[in-house]
Every structure is written in C-alpha cells, then in structure tokens.
Amino acid sequence: MGLFAFLKSKFGKKPAEEGKKPEAEKQDESLKTYEKGLAKSRKAFASRLDELSKRYAKVNGDYFEELEQILIESDVGVELSIRLIEELLDKSEREKIYEPKEINDALVDLMFVDYATKGDSIENEIRFASEGPTVLLVVGVNGVGKTTSIAKLAYRYLNKGKKVMLVAGDTFRAGAVEQLKIWAGRLNCPIVTGEENSDPASVAFNGARYAKENGIDLMIVDTAGRQQTKANLMQELGKISRVIGKEIPGAPHEAFLIIDGTTGQNGVLQAKAFKEVTDLTGIVITKMDGTSKGGIILSIRDELGVPVRFMGLGERMEDLQEFDLDKYLYGLLLGSE
Numbered sequence: 290m291g292l293f294a295f296l297k298s299k300f301g302k303k304p305a306e307e308g309k310k311p312e313a314e315k316q317d318e319s320l321k322t323y324e325k326g327l328a329k330s331r332k333a334f335a336s337r338l339d340e341l342s343k344r345y346a347k348v349n350g351d352y353f354e355e356l357e358q359i360l361i362e363s364d365v366g367v368e369l370s371i372r373l374i375e376e377l378l379d380k381s382e383r384e385k386i387y388e389p390k391e392i393n394d395a396l397v398d399l400m401f402v403d404y405a406t407k408g409d410s411i412e413n414e415i416r417f418a419s420e421g422p423t424v425l426l427v428v429g430v431n432g433v434g435k436t437t438s439i440a441k442l443a444y445r446y447l448n449k450g451k452k453v454m455l456v457a458g459d460t461f462r463a464g465a466v467e468q469l470k471i472w473a474g475r476l477n478c479p480i481v482t483g484e485e486n487s488d489p490a491s492v493a494f495n496g497a498r499y500a501k502e503n504g505i506d507l508m509i510v511d512t513a514g515r516q517q518t519k520a521n522l523m524q525e526l527g528k529i530s531r532v533i534g535k536e537i538p539g540a541p542h543e544a545f546l547i548i549d550g551t552t553g554q555n556g557v558l559q560a561k562a563f564k565e566v567t568d569l570t571g572i573v574i575t576k577m578d579g580t581s582k583g584g585i586i587l588s589i590r591d592e593l594g595v596p597v598r599f600m601g602l603g604e605r606m607e608d609l610q611e612f613d614l615d616k617y618l619y620g621l622l623l624g625s626e
C-alpha cells in the first residue's frame with residue numbers, strides 16, 4: 290500500500306464513535322491541530338500537485354520540471370528537491386509509471402522514506418534523566434518564538450505531572466524577564482531570574498542550584514535571541530551549557546533550537562551555525578500556521594540530521610505539538626478543506 294492510501298486509512302474520516310477513549314480523543318484533537326495549522330501549506334503544496342496532475346495525461350520532462358519547482362517553492366530545499374526528482378525519474382523509467390497521479394503518490398512515499406530513514410530515533414518527547422533535574426536549553430535568533438514555545442512546553446509537561454521551572458536567561462532584551470515571569474505566574478511554576486544585563490550563565494547557575502534543591506523534574510532555560518553571525522553571543526551559549534553541566538551532571542540534557550517556519554531556507558543556515566556551538570538535540574519549528582512553505586521540515590532534516598521534535602501550529606498552548614511524520618504529511622497533503 291502506498292503512503293497516500295495508508296494515511297487515508299489511518300486518519301481518514303471515520304463515523305463518530307460513541308464513548309471514545311480519552312486517548313483516542315486526544316489523538317483526534319492533535320490531528321485537527323495539524324490539519325488546521327498546515328492549511329496554508331496544504332493549499333500551496335497539495336493543491337498544486339493536484340492541479341499539475343490534471344494538466345498532464347502522461348508525465349514527461351516538463352512535468353518533472355514543474356514538480357521540482359513546486360518542491361523548491363515549498364521550501365523542501367534545492368538539493369533535496371533535485372534528488373527527489375531524480376529518484377522519481379528513475380522509478381518512473383524503471384517501473385514504467387507514467388500516470389501523473391501515481392508519480393505524485395510515489396513522490397510522497399519518497400518524502401516519507403527520506404525523512405524516516407535519516408538520523409536517530411523518532412521519539413520526540415523530552416528525554417528525562419534517570420535521576421535529578423532534566424535541563425532543557427532553548428536557543429535561537431530573535432523573535433522566532435523561544436519564550437512562547439517554552440511556555441507551551443512547560444504547559445505540556447505540567448499536564449503530565451512533572452515539576453517544571455523556568456529560568457530567565459534572557460537578561461539582554463528589556464522586558465524579556467518580565468515576559469517570562471508573566472508566563473510563570475499563569476502556569477503557576479517557579480522561576481529564577483537575574484538583573485537586566487547580568488551574566489546569563491550566572492542566572493543559569495542559580496537556576497540549576499534551585500532545581501537540585503527543590504526536586505524539579507524539568508528546568509527550562511530561556512536565552513536571548515542572537516544572530517548566528519555574532520561570534521561572541523554564540524560563544525555565550527557554550528558558557529551557559531558548561532556552567533549548568535558543572536552543577537547538574539549531563540546537563541543540559543536537551544538543547545532545542547527554535548526556528549521560525551516562515552523564514553524559509555535561512556532557518557537551515559541558522560541551524561548549521563547553532564549546531565556548531567551547542568549540542569542541539571532537537572529543533573522546534575514555530576509559526577507553521579503562518580507559512581505556505583511547510584516543506585522546510587524535510588530540508589532541515591536532510592541537511593542537519595537533527596530531528597524536529599515539536600511543531601508550533603498556532604498560538605494556543607495546545608498548538609505546540611509533538612512532531613509526528615504521519616500527521617504532518619496528512620496535514621500537508623490530505624487534511625480537510
């Protein structure tokens with residue numbers, strides 16, 4: 290069975306069932322969030338694939354060229370797009386597939402296989418240390434959604450019964466500490482802050498102390514937005530990590546880079562630069578609801594091998610979803626509307 294058929298049978302509309310289990314309801318909610326959050330991307334990608342397949346009776350060179358263009362414009366990345374099209378051409382010739390719809394299905398299969406076979410495991414939830422506090426460091430350029438994603442992640446793990454605390458490591462931007470304090474108040478979780486313009490590493494140190502002494506399960510460290518081209522600011526991240534690691538062995542256990550999904554291929558450049566100074570364990574792509582270029586996820590995976598762990602599909606707390614490849618492809622290709 291091709292992936293198209295598989296996704297349809299997995300997620301396609303089923304008649305309403307009485308007395309659904311809470312777990313199944315959660316799954317439905319999550320799928321709806323994907324469908325809604327990826328509406329723009331779906332419109333740009335799936336509708337164009339569909340439209341293309343209707344214009345050609347049989348695939349030919351022009352068809353593949355148009356297909357490549359759609360991939361590139363959806364931010365799948367030039368290199369990966371070219372490779373996908375080459376593989377597709379090969380398959381078409383080898384297996385004598387000339388039907389446009391079949392080719393499109395095969396493309397989706399290739400996208401799936403390409404993603405699923407790269408890099409490490411596909412477990413996306415935060416991996417908790419076997420004992421002591423688990424530390425998550427959150428980094429990224431300015432305005433990508435670090436602080437709000439932190440709030441959403443805190444919300445997620447508070448709901449799972451974890452003791453969560455926040456550390457206001459952005460001592461640089463006026464108002465940043467206040468912003469995180471407001472979130473801590475709303476979420477009702479402890480926060481460690483420092484003075485404006487104080488050394489973020491010392492705030493992180495105080496945070497780590499607090500976490501150890503108060504039996505915290507998850508300590509999330511916010512950091513100031515920084516351009517990947519500013520060497521001194523990038524090195525500061527290394528210092529923060531080292532200081533935390535001295536207090537809590539193995540920390541930071543997780544380091545997430547936040548990328549704004551609307552920035553396109555520049556996100557890939559950011560990821561490369563941040564990867565050099567921190568041991569990134571995951572990527573969170575935000576604002577997917579605001580872009581029609583949902584293919585960015587594939588190119589990030591292709592070029593970095595760092596997994597996308599969470600995806601921001603809107604502004605509600607629940608809109609930060611664990612990344613799920615099936616749901617993503619469903620939302621990108623088949624969802625409602």
Ligand SMILES: Nc1nc2c(ncn2[C@@H]2O[C@H](COP(=O)(O)OP(=O)(O)OP(=O)(O)O)[C@@H](O)[C@H]2O)c(=O)[nH]1
Nearest residue numbers: 431432433434435436437514575576601602603604
């Ligand atoms: N629509 C949408 N908006 C988002 C999402 N994630 C974040 N935002 C918005 O993006 C804006 C910036 O978010 P912040 O969390 O303050 O970004 P930041 O990276 O902490 O910014 P700096 O601290 O200034 O570097 C806010 O208006 C958020 O509401 C998302 O998934 N979807």
Ligand SMILES: [Mg+2]
Nearest residue numbers: 435436459465
């Ligand atoms: Mg911030």
